[in-house]
Amino acid sequence: MLNEYKFCPLCTDPLETKTIGGAERRQCTGKECGFVFWNNPTPVLAAITHRRDEVILIQAIGWPKHWYSLVTGFHEAGETAEEGVLREVKEEIGLNGTVQSLVGVYSFFEMNQIIIAYDVLVDDDDITLDTNEIVDYKIIKTQELKTWPSGTGQAAKDWLASQGIVNEELSFRKK
Ligand SMILES: [Zn+2]
Structure with missing residues (x-):
């Protein structure tokens, strides 16, 4: 599930897996973007x-x-x-x-x-x-x-x- 999204929906830069708030999330690698795929239910x-x-x-x-x-x-x-x-x-x-x-x-x-x-x-x-x-x-x-x-x-x-x-x-x- 976490690896389903490869690119940022806001700026199209690649996403990478990072630990944010104690869980692994996909985050944008774009320097000024900051998009996080939270994967909420x-x-x-x-x-x-x-x-x-x-x-x-x-x-x-x-x-x-x-x-x-x-x-x-x-x-x-x-x-x-x-x-x-x-x-x-x-x-x-x-x-x-x-x-x-x-x-x-x-x-x-x-x-x-x-x-x-x-x-x-x-x-x-x-x-x-x-x-x-x-x-x-x-x-x-x-x-x-x-x-x-x-x-x-x-x-x-x-x-x-x-x-x-x-x-x-x-x-x-x-x-
Ligand atoms: Zn982005």
């Missing part, structure tokens, strides 16, 4: 989309056929996290929603991401998938929602627990 917004006693899960393009997860997307510049998560819900499944609460914040080290998960109550209209990103959806009774390993699965687990529900956790290998 990228914020990802996630929504537990629900209405009545049902939760809506989605399957993104390229996932195995038995995988369903939360609506997620990158936090864009110029929007609040709450605005961003509602934008993603609208884009991916075509529903308007309202944020009910923050479920939690979860580290996803493998992807260098930080997942910010919200409880989103969605309206009763028909679901329209963004077919550029999503191939399928699944509606599951809240009582029957099973969780899965990973940050979004932990968010689902915490959300269920807040309603007094503890269900089986799926393995990624299970068909």
